[in-house]
Amino acid sequence: MPETIRAGILGATGAVGQRFIQALENHPWFEITCLAASEKSAGKKYGKAANWRLESKMPDSVTGMEIVPVDPKKVDADVVFSALPSSFAKTVEAEFAKEGFVVASNASAFRMEKDVPLVVPEVNADHLGLIDVQQDKRGWDGYIVTNPNCSTIIMVPTLKPLMAFGLESVQVATMQAVSGAGYDGVASMAIMDNIIPYIGSEEEKMESEPLKLLGEFDGSEVVPADIKISASCNRVPVMDGHTEAIWAKMTDNPTPEQVRQAFLNFKPDLGDLPTEPEQVLIVRDEPDRPQPRLDRSMGKGMSITVGRIREGIRYMAMGHNTIRGAAGASVLNAELLHKMGKL
Template sequence: MEKIRAGVLGATGNVGQRFIEMLSKHPWFELTSLAASDRSAGKRYGDAANWRLDSKIPQDAAGMTIVPVDTEKVNADIVFSALPADLAKTVEPEFAKAGFVVASNASAMRMMKDIPLVIPEVNPEHLGLIDVQQDERNWDGYIITNPNCTTIMMTVTLKPLMKFGIERIYISSMQAISGAGYDGVASMAILDNVIPYIEKEEEKVETETRKLLGEFDGGKIIDAPFEVSASCHRVMVIDGHTEAIWVEMSDDPFPEEVKEAFMSFDPGLSDLPTEPNPVIEVKEEKDRPQPRMDRNIGGGMTVSVGRIRPGIRYICMGHNTIRGAAGASVLNAELLKKMGKL
């Protein structure tokens, strides 16, 4: 099978490195362009990137020359964007207008009415917005986004609970420091500490969840009718966001019914290379899930849940830079290919 040419925008950063790790041996995609800031452009990737992941830098990527973030310089059919939000807001539309498919992890475009915000297991039908987007903006390409890392983990677990009639959701997150980037939280700030505020995080969780679980009527997304209340906190964990979730549902299910809904959840995407099996893993131990022990299940793409109690209350946890970032965009791209949109 001929592989699809793939580029990474913002290739030297934390999420950019995850993209390269996941794409370097992907069966469907071939890395053909690595783009970064002007200070890195022209250098070998192995020389310019301060590789921070546990895995070794892929040799094919290490030898590639970094190009500017420019539609004329990037050689690809699809670009995976790890750009900062302020830059993504202007750059991603330029790439879509020039005919590229843009699979974005950035927050800049997520809530725009004609931009699909997608988790393949949750709302693949929202990809219908691509036609709306191209018609309204007169673009040859298009942009598809994945949600905030905290939102992704929670919403994957909410999808199988929709049948019980969700009325209100409360979430308290304990978020890993890698979510802020390598230099995002000073060691003197996080050591021996919990930081009870992450800028704009609560707003993202509260709005993105309703769009994801909303209805596509053929022209727009009608947000889900329930309310989401979030409190987000940074904790001294390297990778893996843990979330305490309370869900009020009209059917008032028993914990065993919720557990069964989690365990039987099968979105039918097992043919996608990055799709984990299971999507949701129920932990029976009374003190699980835990980031250090559970974040790498399913290659970092499985969401773990545990402590399902009356109410309904439970804990969910997932790898924030894999399932919550780069892996989410890669899975979206795989879905696009499956649906014939690449």
């Protein structure tokens, strides 16, 4: 792969935008050529405009870059990674795709559109076939590919291997980190010594997105999986890492050990993508794992750790919500697109 792919980041100053920068720093294929953000930041140097809040240093390569507006005419890139708010993404991402950009989006705006792939590479890479459908239908030169919501993406790779047992229904209670709401999303007075048993639209996303992700692409459309999901979403005082208590009902009634083996045997091969973790699912047998602080960085934040597989079938799943659940997810999608020759 001789050439570097030029990457832009839309919404580069926010929490997920910063994770995109972190994910693309020293990337073997992609090079950040453009940082785009709201009018308030456009024209400023990234080092001045962004309130960097990651534990690692802001990469020197972006500190001096001038932020451009979120406008396809101002953005110099082959692929744009979108960390835009959903309301804004609806219009803007379409403009970019129309202008020929590959848009790898973390926004929810297009996820459930019939002709837009909603993809987790380890789960449903074949759904990328929708790109042709999308371009045909919309007449765009570029296209949009999306990844699911952060709480969905941590659950779905654990459901995929359970499909073989005849997965019927899922109940999931989440304990989600504050970073999922963005920098100013959760006030300290709201969450210190507290739990908030509600996250707007989160349950709806968890109940619908997995059906598309686990559905079958028949060459022209995705037939949603026939599973019933019931979610109860909570915000907890944790910085990063969504933890989920999952019940999965299956017609085959597997034992916990059979489920454990299915998790261990779930080894999708993406062909060594740079952001692909060695193990998408890490199974921990200790009684008290996974824990977000101890396990969220596994696989550089791209692995999902599962544990406590019990009769029920019940188990816990945990993953890094702004890496596996956001920026890393989009980057992995783009890597797969590149490997497939579509980028």
